[in-house]
Every structure is written in C-alpha cells, then in structure tokens.
Amino acid sequence: MDAKKKNNKAWFLVLPVVFVVAFTAIIPLMAVANYSLQDIQGADNRIFVGLDFFKRVATDPNIQDAFARNLTLSMQVLLIQIPLGIFLARLMPKSGWKASAALVVVAIPLIIPWNVVGTTWRIFTRSDIGLGGVLVNKFTEYNLSESTFDAWVTILVMDTWHWTPLVTLLVYAGLRSIPQAYYQAAAIDGASALAVFRFVELPKLKRVLMIALLLRFMDSFMMYTEPFVVTGGGPGSSTQTLSILLTTIAIGQFDIGVAGAFSLMYFLFIQIFSFLFFTVLTLDERPGATKVTPKDKRKSREEKEEQPVNSKLKKVLK
Amino acid sequence: MAEIRLEGVAHSYDGGKTYALNPITMTWEDGRAYALLGPSGCGKTTLLNIISGLLKPSEGKVFIDGKDVTDVITDNRNIAQVFQFPVLYDTMSVRKNLEFPLKNRKVSRAKITERVNEIAELLGIEDDLDSKPSKLRSDLQQIVSLGRGLVREDVSAILFDEPLTVIDQNFKWTLRNRLKRLHVATGVTVVYVTHDQTEALTFADEVLVMNKGSLVQAGTAESLFLEPQHEFVGYFIGSPGMNFLDVEANSSLLTHNGREIGKASKAGLNGTHRFGVRPEFLIPSTKSGLEFKVDRIEDRGVFKLVHLSKDDFKFIAKTEESYEAKVGGKATFSFDPKRAFVYDMNQMAVSTVSPSSEGGN
Numbered sequence: 023m024d025a026k027k028k029n030n031k032a033w034f035l036v037l038p039v040v041f042v043v044a045f046t047a048i049i050p051l052m053a054v055a056n057y058s059l060q061d062i063q064g065a066d067n068r069i070f071v072g073l074d075f076f077k078r079v080a081t082d083p084n085i086q087d088a089f090a091r092n093l094t095l096s097m098q099v100l101l102i103q104i105p106l107g108i109f110l111a112r113l114m115p116k117s118g119w120k121a122s123a124a125l126v127v128v129a130i131p132l133i134i135p136w137n138v139v140g141t142t143w144r145i146f147t148r149s150d151i152g153l154g155g156v157l158v159n160k161f162t163e164y165n166l167s168e169s170t171f172d173a174w175v176t177i178l179v180m181d182t183w184h185w186t187p188l189v190t191l192l193v194y195a196g197l198r199s200i201p202q203a204y205y206q207a208a209a210i211d212g213a214s215a216l217a218v219f220r221f222v223e224l225p226k227l228k229r230v231l232m233i234a235l236l237l238r239f240m241d242s243f244m245m246y247t248e249p250f251v252v253t254g255g256g257p258g259s260s261t262q263t264l265s266i267l268l269t270t271i272a273i274g275q276f277d278i279g280v281a282g283a284f285s286l287m288y289f290l291f292i293q294i295f296s297f298l299f300f301t302v303l304t305l306d307e308r309p310g311a312t313k314v315t316p317k318d319k320r321k322s323r324e325e326k327e328e329q330p331v332n333s334k335l336k337k338v339l340k
Numbered sequence: 341m342a343e344i345r346l347e348g349v350a351h352s353y354d355g356g357k358t359y360a361l362n363p364i365t366m367t368w369e370d371g372r373a374y375a376l377l378g379p380s381g382c383g384k385t386t387l388l389n390i391i392s393g394l395l396k397p398s399e400g401k402v403f404i405d406g407k408d409v410t411d412v413i414t415d416n417r418n419i420a421q422v423f424q425f426p427v428l429y430d431t432m433s434v435r436k437n438l439e440f441p442l443k444n445r446k447v448s449r450a451k452i453t454e455r456v457n458e459i460a461e462l463l464g465i466e467d468d469l470d471s472k473p474s475k476l477r478s479d480l481q482q483i484v485s486l487g488r489g490l491v492r493e494d495v496s497a498i499l500f501d502e503p504l505t506v507i508d509q510n511f512k513w514t515l516r517n518r519l520k521r522l523h524v525a526t527g528v529t530v531v532y533v534t535h536d537q538t539e540a541l542t543f544a545d546e547v548l549v550m551n552k553g554s555l556v557q558a559g560t561a562e563s564l565f566l567e568p569q570h571e572f573v574g575y576f577i578g579s580p581g582m583n584f585l586d587v588e589a590n591s592s593l594l595t596h597n598g599r600e601i602g603k604a605s606k607a608g609l610n611g612t613h614r615f616g617v618r619p620e621f622l623i624p625s626t627k628s629g630l631e632f633k634v635d636r637i638e639d640r641g642v643f644k645l646v647h648l649s650k651d652d653f654k655f656i657a658k659t660e661e662s663y664e665a666k667v668g669g670k671a672t673f674s675f676d677p678k679r680a681f682v683y684d685m686n687q688m689a690v691s692t693v694s695p696s697s698e699g700g701n
Contacts, residue, residue: 203423206394212415212444221429
C-alpha cells in the first residue's frame with residue numbers, strides 16, 4: 023500500500039519567489055538591522071553598541087519633531103482627501119461616455135511621476151512667474167520659501183491634487199457595485215439623500231474606504247519626493263517629512279547606525295499603525311459579534327408555519 | 341388597500357426605439373393576489389417598477405384607487421416592494437430597519453414602537469428584533485424587508501419581485517406559505533413576479549403570462565393550463581410544454597405534409613397554422629388516431645413520458661403509470677377534442693381541433 027506516497031516537489035516552484043524576495047527585501051533589511059546594532063568606523067573597525075542607536079533615535083528632538091509633523095500632515099491628508107474623494111465620486115456620472123471621460127480626467131494626476139508633480143508645482147507656485155503663485159499673490163501675500171504656513175498649505179494642496187483621485191476611483195468603484203435595489207428600497211422608505219448616504223452607501227463602502235485610508239496613510243507618512251522638490255523641507259524644517267530627515271541622516275551626514283535604527287523604527291511604526299487601524303475597523307465583522315437566536319426557538323416557529331392555508335380562498339371569494 | 345389601474349402603460353428605455361413593455365391596459369382588483377409570469381427580460385420587472393413608481397412609464401397612466409399617480413413619486417404611493425434579494429440596512433438592527441420608513445415620515449415615537457411591534461408579531465419576527473439582519477437566515481431577511489414595507493399604515497399593495505430567488509431551497513416553500521398567509525391576513529393587493537410557473541400557479545388567484553413585453557394571457561392556473569390562448573402560454577406553462585406542429589388548413593381540415601391531423605371546430609379556416617396539444621391530452625387509443633413510433637419511455641414514478649415520432653415530427657405524451665408500450669414499436673394516440681388547439685400566424689388560438697375520424701394513417 024504505497025499509493026499514498028506524497029510528491030512534494032511542487033515546493034521547488036516557490037524557490038524563485040524566495041530568491042527574489044530575499045534579494046529585494048530580506049537581505050537589505052537584515053543589512054539595515056546589522057548597521058543599527060553596531061558602530062562601524064571602517065572595514066575592520068566595528069563596535070557592537072546594542073540598542074544605543076535606537077535610544078538616540080527615540081530621544082532625538084529633530085526626529086521627534088519630524089515625527090509629530092509627519093503625523094499631523096498624514097491626519098490632515100486623511101481628513102481632507104477621504105471626504106473630498108467621496109464627494110467627487112458621488113458627483114461623477116454613472117454611465118455612458120460622460121462616465122468614461124470623468125474617469126480619465128480624474129485619473130490623470132495619478133499617472134504623473136512624483137518628481138514631475140514636484141517640479142510642476144515648484145514652478146506653478148513661484149511668486150514671480152508661477153501661474154498659481156502670482157494669482158494667489160494678487161489676494162494675499164504668498165511666498166513658500168519664506169512663510170512656513172504657505173509652504174505647509176502648498177504641500178497639503180499638492181498632495182490633495184495628486185492623490186485624492188485614488189480615493190475617488192476606489193469609492194466610485196465601490197458605489198457602482200451597490201445594487202440598484204438598495205436605492206429603490208430607500209426611495210420607497212422615503213429616505214432623504216443624507217440617509218441614503220449614511221445607511222446605504224457608507225456601510226457598503228466600508229471595505230473600500232478602509233483600503234483608501236490605509237493607502238493614503240502609508241503613502242503620506244512616507245512622503246518624500248514632492249516636498250523635497252517643492253520646498254526641500256523648508257523653510258527651516260517646517261515641511262521636513264520623516265523620509266526627508268532620514269535621507270539627510272543617512273546620505274547627508276552618513277550616520278549609518280542612527281539611520282539604520284531610524285529606518286527599522288519607521289518601518290515598524292507603519293506596520294503596527296496599519297495593523298491596529300485594520301483591526302479596529304473590522305472589529306464588528308468578527309464571528310460572535312452579535313447574538314443569534316437559538317436554534318430550538320427557531321424550530322418551534324417553523325412547525326407553526328405548516329398550517330393549512332385554505333382559508334385564503336374563502337376570504338378572496340367572500 | 342387599493343385597486344390599481346393601468347391605462348395604455350408602455351415603456352421604452354431607449355427613447356422609443358425598442359419597447360421593454362408594450363401598451364397594457366388592465367385593472368388589478370383590490371385584495372387579490374396576482375402573479376406576473378414570464379421568462380427573464382419579458383418586461384415583468386419593468387411593469388412592477390412602473391406600479392411602484394420607481395420608473396415613470398414613457399406612455400400611459402397609472403391610477404391607484406381612481407387617482408392618477410403617474411407623476412407621484414414612489415415615496416408617496418404607499419407601496420411595499422420586496423426585491424430579488426433581501427434589501428436591508430446592514431448597520432441597523434431588525435427593529436431599526438422596521439422603524440426607518442416611519443422615522444423618515446416623522447411619525448411619533450410611541451406610534452412607531454406600537455406599529456413595529458404589531459408588524460413584528462404579524463410576521464413572526466418578535467424574537468429577532470434586536471439582531472443584526474445579516475445574522476438571520478435568508479428567508480427571514482426577506483420577511484424583514486417585507487416588514488419594512490408593511491410597517492407604514494394603509495399600504496396600497498405589496499409587490500414581490502422574484503422574492504425566492506436567493507432563498508435556500510429548504511426554506512422556499514416555508515417563505516412562500518408565509519407570504520401567502522400574510523396576504524390573507526392583511527387583505528392587501530399583491531403582485532408577485534416570477535419566472536417559476538409552480539410558484540406563480542400556487543401563489544396567485546390570477547396569473548398574467550408575459551412574453552416579449554406583452555401580456556399574452558391572464559387567468560386562473562386552471563384556464564392557463566387547459567385553454568392556452570397563446571402559443572407562448574402552451575409552451576411556457578406545463579412541464580413538458582405543449583406539442584406543436586405546423587399545419588395547412590383547408591376549409592378547416594388540418595394537414596401536415598398531406599397527412600390529415602384533425603379538423604378545426606371553427607368553419608372556413610384556411611392557410612398556414614400551428615396545431616398544439618399538451619402532452620397530458622395526447623391519449624393512447626386503440627381505435628382511431630395517429631400511429632407513432634415509440635422512441636423512448638421515461639418513467640417518472642407517478643406518470644410516464646412517452647417520446648413519439650412520426651415522419652418529420654416528434655410529440656411527447658404524458659400517460660398514466662400503467663401505460664405499457666414497446667420501445668421501437670408502434671403506438672396509436674388520439675387527442676382530447678376540447679384540449680387541442682389551432683393557432684394563427686399571430687400565435688393566437690383560433691379554434692379547438694377534433695381528431696380525424698378515419699385515423700389519418
């Protein structure tokens with residue numbers, strides 16, 4: 023009876039993936055972990071320092087400031103872009119050539135490379151020759167290389183322009199997947215437009231919105247290219263994101279140990295934050311979240327149902 | 341409670357190029373249960389949505405209790421509609437779902453509680469009021485979505501749009517019985533859309549058969565079965581459907597390829613027609629009739645389906661369980677003269693047909 027001999031050779035098919043992931047993720051990450059635990063002075067001169075670099079990162083006032091700043095930026099991004107994305111998606115035409123046209127227009131910012139977005143906005147916001155900069159200057163004094171407020175608002179507006187379409191597209195797809203019957207039922211129930219949004223659309227968009235929230239949080243918390251090109255993190259350090267600061271430490275100051283520890287903590291924070299986010303938002307979908315009517319009760323009720331229905335004919339014929 | 345009247349109601353989704361619903365004039369009497377029966381895409385849902393006001397007909401007028409409501413929005417028509425799948429507000433409990441239509445209409449708190457309890461009792465969902473609808477079985481979910489329609493007072497009519505589509509097989513009949521009992525208890529006019537003939541025939545007082553946007557015949561289950569006025573009714577209702585054969589009429593004598601099939605009871609019938617007889621009314625005969633070759637016999641337990649062929653056509657006969665014949669052998673069948681019909685080019689029945697006396701061989 024050797025018919026049950028298992029052939030496990032299929033596992034070899036996983037090897038290419040293991041190989042690729044090892045080179046693109048695991049080995050570089052381990053190299054970073056390696057840097058973060060020892061002070062490397064030269065090729066033959068290295069001292070194991072344990073968690074010293076991690077402590078330095080945690081207590082460094084510049085990093086703390088950048089962390090708070092970036093977290094504020096991310097929250098503002100979410101607060102503006104999620105509602106705006108939903109609003110735009112609801113305005114978009116539902117079908118026909120207008121829907122296709124609207125989709126193309128909305129998607130344009132998404133396909134522009136980060137660097138190009140930064141450069142475009144760098145020119146657009148110049149207070150001497152930039153279309154936007156000059157226009158705003160007509161109403162109020164605007165100079166993003168001098169005013170920290172102007173720089174901050176510019177980054178926020180630019181990111182909103184660049185990434186709200188992502189939220190819009192996700193929500194639009196979510197809205198289109200809601201069966202028409204829900205809207206019809208709501209119409210019969212006399213629901214107001216607000217009630218339709220609150221009780222029909224929002225619950226059905228929950229999954230899609232969670233994806234949008236996570237993506238927008240992660241992206242904005244790792245924002246680098248656009249502020250780097252537009253403001254360079256300035257004026258001062260007013261628009262310096264964590265990524266810009268990290269690059270400065272790693273490449274500008276060549277402080278590899280601190281940068282390694284910083285990278286790992288940065289990475290872990292995003293992981294944990296996203297995980298918590300997901301867990302909290304899906305709490306009510308866990309099994310056993312709502313009570314279920316006991317089975318025996320149900321059964322007795324079904325037995326009641328099987329009564330004859332002949333009385334109907336009498337009633338109709340009266 | 342209400343009488344619904346349609347006057348020349350028609351609908352086109354593409355501005356008049358094609359009609360999903362051809363002009364229909366009819367009255368749905370108060371308190372009766374109607375079934376709209378037809379294949380997918382025959383316009384039955386369109387008709388339903390016109391009654392509920394979700395769709396404004398491109399032509400014609402809709403009256404509820406003599407009042408023209410063609411331009412009245414759904415919200416104000418007092419119509420309950422149940423869709424193909426349970427349509428519920430997932431974030432609300434069953435109780436909140438039932439309260440929702442009343443809250444939207446600014447009914448007082450005390451009145452809402454009273455009404456919701458009443459309806460929950462009527463529907464037998466008192467124990468589930470505080471559950472989330474997603475935790476209920478699919479048939480109970482359908483009951484809850486019906487409850488949301490009924491909770492408003494003075495509901496004119498309940499419209500069901502294939503309500504058993506997604507219900508587990510085991511609970512289909514329980515739910516259908518419940519709906520039926522509910523119709524009796526409330527006495528509300530009911531319109532029930534389905535493509536399942538058994539559902540339609542067992543649920544409704546009157547069945548309206550639709551095909552390609554037109555009403556082809558309305559009547560009781562019995563009359564649709566015994567006297568199909570339209571070829572489609574013969575084909576669609578009954579299992580298996582009617583046997584059809586192209587015939588040439590010559591002074592009411594019907595022939596197929598020169599072979600005499602029968603004689604139409606209406607005099608002076610000429611030209612190309614179709615002869616139709618249900619498998620139930622093809623009767624084994626020892627004397628006169630058409631002699632067929634027996635291709636196959638299907639034993640269905642309580643009856644037999646005898647597959648017959650002759651020249652270039654095939655018939656199916658539904659016989660009693662006791663019927664015996666040799667497969668590959670010959671068998672003679674006649675038909676019931678009151679139950680065989682001849683249809684004109686418009687597929688409408690023009691006459692009954694009696695079998696030829698000489699046997700037609």
